Amino acid sequence: MDTSEAFPQNVLPPDETKRLMDNAPSKITPAPTLKAIDDVDAGLTAAGYIPNRQIATAVYLAHHLQKPILVEGPAGVGKTELAKSVAAWMNLPLIRMQCYEGLDESKSLYEWKYGKQLLYTQILKDKIGSVISESDNLARALDKLHAFGDIFFSRNFLEPRPLLRALEQPSGAVLLIDEIDKSDQEFEAFLLEILSDYQVSVPEIGSIQAAVAPVVLLTSNSTRDLGDALKRRCLHLHIGFPDEKLEARIISSRVPGIDERLLRQLVTFVQQLRTLDLKKLPSVSETIDWAKVMVLLHTSVLDVTVVRDTLNVLLKFEADIEAAGKQLAAMTHKAQQAAGIA
Amino acid sequence: MKFTTSDNTIPATASEPLRRFLQVARGAGLRVSAAEGIDAARAVDVVGYTERAVLKQALGLVLAKTPDEKALYDETFDLFFKHEALAGDGPFGEAAPGADEDGAQPQGGESALALLLLSDNRGELATAVESAGRESGVQNIRFFTQKNLYTRRILTRMGLRELEDEMEKLRESGTPEGMDNAALLQDRLDTLRASVRDLVERNLLLYARGDTEAFREQLLKNARLTNIDRRDLERMRVLVREMTKKLATRYAKTRRRRLRGQLDVRRTLRKNMGWGGVPFITVWKQKRIEKPRVMVLCDVSGSVAAMAQFLLMFLYALNEVMADLRAFAYSGSLIEVSEILEKEPVEQAIVSIMQRIGYGSSNYGNSLVDFEEGWMPFVTNKTTVIILGDARGNNNDPRTDILARISQRAKRLIWLNPEYPALWGTGDSDMPRYAPYCNLVTECSTLRHLDRVISDILESTR
Numbered sequence: 179m180d181t182s183e184a185f186p187q188n189v190l191p192p193d194e195t196k197r198l199m200d201n202a203p204s205k206i207t208p209a210p211t212l213k214a215i216d217d218v219d220a221g222l223t224a225a226g227y228i229p230n231r232q233i234a235t236a237v238y239l240a241h242h243l244q245k246p247i248l249v250e251g252p253a254g255v256g257k258t259e260l261a262k263s264v265a266a267w268m269n270l271p272l273i274r275m276q277c278y279e280g281l282d283e284s285k286s287l288y289e290w291k292y293g294k295q296l297l298y299t300q301i302l303k304d305k306i307g308s309v310i311s312e313s314d315n316l317a318r319a320l321d322k323l324h325a326f327g328d329i330f331f332s333r334n335f336l337e338p339r340p341l342l343r344a345l346e347q348p349s350g351a352v353l354l355i356d357e358i359d360k361s362d363q364e365f366e367a368f369l370l371e372i373l374s375d376y377q378v379s380v381p382e383i384g385s386i387q388a389a390v391a392p393v394v395l396l397t398s399n400s401t402r403d404l405g406d407a408l409k410r411r412c413l414h415l416h417i418g419f420p421d422e423k424l425e426a427r428i429i430s431s432r433v434p435g436i437d438e439r440l441l442r443q444l445v446t447f448v449q450q451l452r453t454l455d456l457k458k459l460p461s462v463s464e465t466i467d468w469a470k471v472m473v474l475l476h477t478s479v480l481d482v483t484v485v486r487d488t489l490n491v492l493l494k495f496e497a498d499i500e501a502a503g504k505q506l507a508a509m510t511h512k513a514q515q516a517a518g519i520a
Numbered sequence: 521m522k523f524t525t526s527d528n529t530i531p532a533t534a535s536e537p538l539r540r541f542l543q544v545a546r547g548a549g550l551r552v553s554a555a556e557g558i559d560a561a562r563a564v565d566v567v568g569y570t571e572r573a574v575l576k577q578a579l580g581l582v583l584a585k586t587p588d589e590k591a592l593y594d595e596t597f598d599l600f601f602k603h604e605a606l607a608g609d610g611p612f613g614e615a616a617p618g619a620d621e622d623g624a625q626p627q628g629g630e631s632a633l634a635l636l637l638l639s640d641n642r643g644e645l646a647t648a649v650e651s652a653g654r655e656s657g658v659q660n661i662r663f664f665t666q667k668n669l670y671t672r673r674i675l676t677r678m679g680l681r682e683l684e685d686e687m688e689k690l691r692e693s694g695t696p697e698g699m700d701n702a703a704l705l706q707d708r709l710d711t712l713r714a715s716v717r718d719l720v721e722r723n724l725l726l727y728a729r730g731d732t733e734a735f736r737e738q739l740l741k742n743a744r745l746t747n748i749d750r751r752d753l754e755r756m757r758v759l760v761r762e763m764t765k766k767l768a769t770r771y772a773k774t775r776r777r778r779l780r781g782q783l784d785v786r787r788t789l790r791k792n793m794g795w796g797g798v799p800f801i802t803v804w805k806q807k808r809i810e811k812p813r814v815m816v817l818c819d820v821s822g823s824v825a826a827m828a829q830f831l832l833m834f835l836y837a838l839n840e841v842m843a844d845l846r847a848f849a850y851s852g853s854l855i856e857v858s859e860i861l862e863k864e865p866v867e868q869a870i871v872s873i874m875q876r877i878g879y880g881s882s883n884y885g886n887s888l889v890d891f892e893e894g895w896m897p898f899v900t901n902k903t904t905v906i907i908l909g910d911a912r913g914n915n916n917d918p919r920t921d922i923l924a925r926i927s928q929r930a931k932r933l934i935w936l937n938p939e940y941p942a943l944w945g946t947g948d949s950d951m952p953r954y955a956p957y958c959n960l961v962t963e964c965s966t967l968r969h970l971d972r973v974i975s976d977i978l979e980s981t982r
């Protein structure tokens with residue numbers, strides 16, 4: 179291991195500091211001001227997303243520092259939902275880009291409208307005779323042809339993809355770059371450029387700068403390690419499984435009208451399940467599904483039979499169902515106790 | 521707590537406490553780049569210092585980029601600010617007065633330190649210790665051997681010399697009162713010395729941990745696996761995991777989702793049509809790897825028992841990152857362990873494998889027969905076969921013929937031997953007999969070896 183890399187210089191040279199400060203994207207107008215972390219909390223809650231303090235702080239800070247948030251955490255803890263809710267609350271359009279292996283610049287940034295360009299070529303070919311004949315000398319003719327060429331690579335023929343769309347929203351946008359870990363490393367590097375100053379350059383046209391810096395959220399399920407450069411560029415928010423109280427609040431917002439005692443039981447049970455050594459722990463989305471199933475079944479008391487019959491909603495692996503099997507009785511009993519039933 | 525803004529070269533960015541915290545964070549092993557340092561300062565500008573919890577979260581978002589780093593960060597933050605909170609502001613001299621007030625102080629108590637000790641005001645004493653510590657630069661401590669040096673420095677700064685002179689005078693006075701006072705002061709001084717040592721120790725842990733941790737890791741990576749101490753097991757596990765994770769990142773393309781162990785909904789429904797689709801019988805997806813790109817045969821016999829668990833650890837981690845790997849363990853005979861590695865957590869997997877087949881006396885010939893009978897058809901010209909073992913077959917027939925056949929079918933055959941090359945061929949080692957059939961025979965006895973060899977292999981199987 180190269181220790182010099184792991185332990186960089188302690189002191190920042192002042193001019194380095196200044197350079198970095200000057201490069202901060204300050205020319206861009208920020209979206210509506212967030213006054214306090216509490217506002218964020220309230221706003222997201224109103225949009226149906228129950229944040230913990232860390233999440234609210236992250237959104238607040240991202241806004242003020244104009245930095246993207248990289249959200250990591252297990253599947254189903256509400257990473258994608260967070261972006262949606264931020265958009266809903268700030269009343270900004272949500273532009274989502276799902277990443278996959280092979281995603282590249284042309285699919286994410288812009289494409290030329292080949293069909294239209296082709297059509298245009300046809301017209302140009304038809305008209306070329308008359309264009310040239312109208313000019314009395316070669317230089318003038320060439321000028322005219324150039325003028326046509328410039329139109330050829332102009333905005334008219336540009337098809338914006340999510341990244342460009344996000345930059346072009348007049349009042350800003352929430353840009354969700356979902357599952358960045360699925361994309362290739364080259365794409366990550368490309369993204370880095372855009373995220374550093376919210377500006378892209380289209381060789382034929384010039385650079386396009388965001389009018390309003392978008393709020394950017396990237397999500398990752400950590401199927402691969404992201405590059406250090408990208409991580410450095412982002413605020414890093416890890417969303418883990420919620421604690422009992424928070425989970426109960428999430429469920430009651432997602433399954434409105436659920437009986438308070440049933441809710442208590444479900445949450446207590448799932449929380450216990452998460453302490454087992456399972457291959458895949460049930461996530462918030464599973465708890466929500468389970469709660470919905472219970473409401474449909476008109477369950478009011480969680481007993482071993484109901485739990486066993488529906489356990490596959492929570493656990494997706496054979497080995498996990500087996501492993502949890504021996505503990506069901508004890509865990510259901512505890513759940514009942516927590517709700518004051520047993 | 522007071523936060524003073526520092527000199528004017530760095531504009532309002534890194535205030536002194538933040539600068540010190542960043543230094544501590546680096547020492548603890550967090551990587552804080554220049555840009556992150558600036559972001560940290562901007563974050564502090566936004567959220568302010570007043571709410572400790574908010575400050576902690578905000579800095580955490582900027583500085584810690586993995587769950588491991590988060591844990592490290594939380595711990596460091598708490599430690600640092602607990603430390604800071606103790607530290608008072610005024611220099612030691614200003615802390616002394618309080619003592620005069622009750623006027624009942626007996627004779628002696630001339631020096632500031634004596635007064636402070638006699639006042640028995642713990643808060644003030646702690647404050648004085650902290651600020652003397654800071655003034656003596658205790659945060660620069662890096663080595664264990666510097667503990668006495670710093671303890672002495674701090675005590676001196678607090679006025680040890682004057683105190684000792686005074687105690688000497690008291691004793692010389694010969695009065696019972698003077699003797700008593702000297703004894704009392706000596707008592708309190710001993711306590712003070714203990715708390716100064718404590719402070720020094722805390723600083724050592726806080727500021728030198730990164731250095732020593734990194735140092736220790738270097739040590740472990742280069743240590744022969746047979747020499748590794750039990751107490752370093754956990755650290756080794758982390759190192760192995762880190763190493764394979766790095767390999768996985770670099771060779772990300774070799775990774776594909778695995779289907780084994782998931783419910784096959786369609787086939788389950790079909791099987792249960794007779795019961796109206798109620799799933800009595802569940803069908804699980806079983807995707808056997810018919811064309812493994814890498815097959816690893818790992819020796820777990822008595823002669824390599826000391827290192828077998830590291831090899832298995834590595835194998836386990838490798839299995840997590842490579843989709844098309846099949847793993848085998850052998851001593852007297854050979855079994856496939858892919859399933860165990862797949863299904864059980866690492867400690868458990870190692871125990872199960874060792875219980876089933878470990879510690880026996882090696883029989884390479886037998887093990888090769890087992891492999892040929894069970895799995896030879898899966899070896900194709902796309903497969904790299906890796907054998908990990910010392911090739912000590914207890915004088916049984918080595919069955920080089922089988923190895924020859926494997927070699928013929930496989931793309932490559934690689935032998936990794938944990939012994940010093942000088943020992944190959946001595947005693948019952950059949951290494952020289954096997955070697956002609958291998959594309960590569962190489963020593964592999966440290967984590968660093970393993971890392972290099974495996975990444976070479978991954979490189980060539982890409």
Ligand SMILES: Nc1ncnc2c1ncn2[C@@H]1O[C@H](COP(=O)(O)OP(=O)(O)OP(=O)(O)O)[C@@H](O)[C@H]1O
Nearest residue numbers: 226227228229253254255256257258259428462463
């Ligand atoms: N804090 C929360 N408040 C409200 N709903 C939540 C919260 N957390 C999770 N949910 C709900 O959980 C479900 C799963 O969330 P989401 O799809 O955002 O998860 P994810 O982390 O993006 O998962 P994946 O990694 O699988 O994409 C959604 O239905 C969402 O509404």
Ligand SMILES: [Mg+2]
Nearest residue numbers: 257258356397
């Ligand atoms: Mg998602």
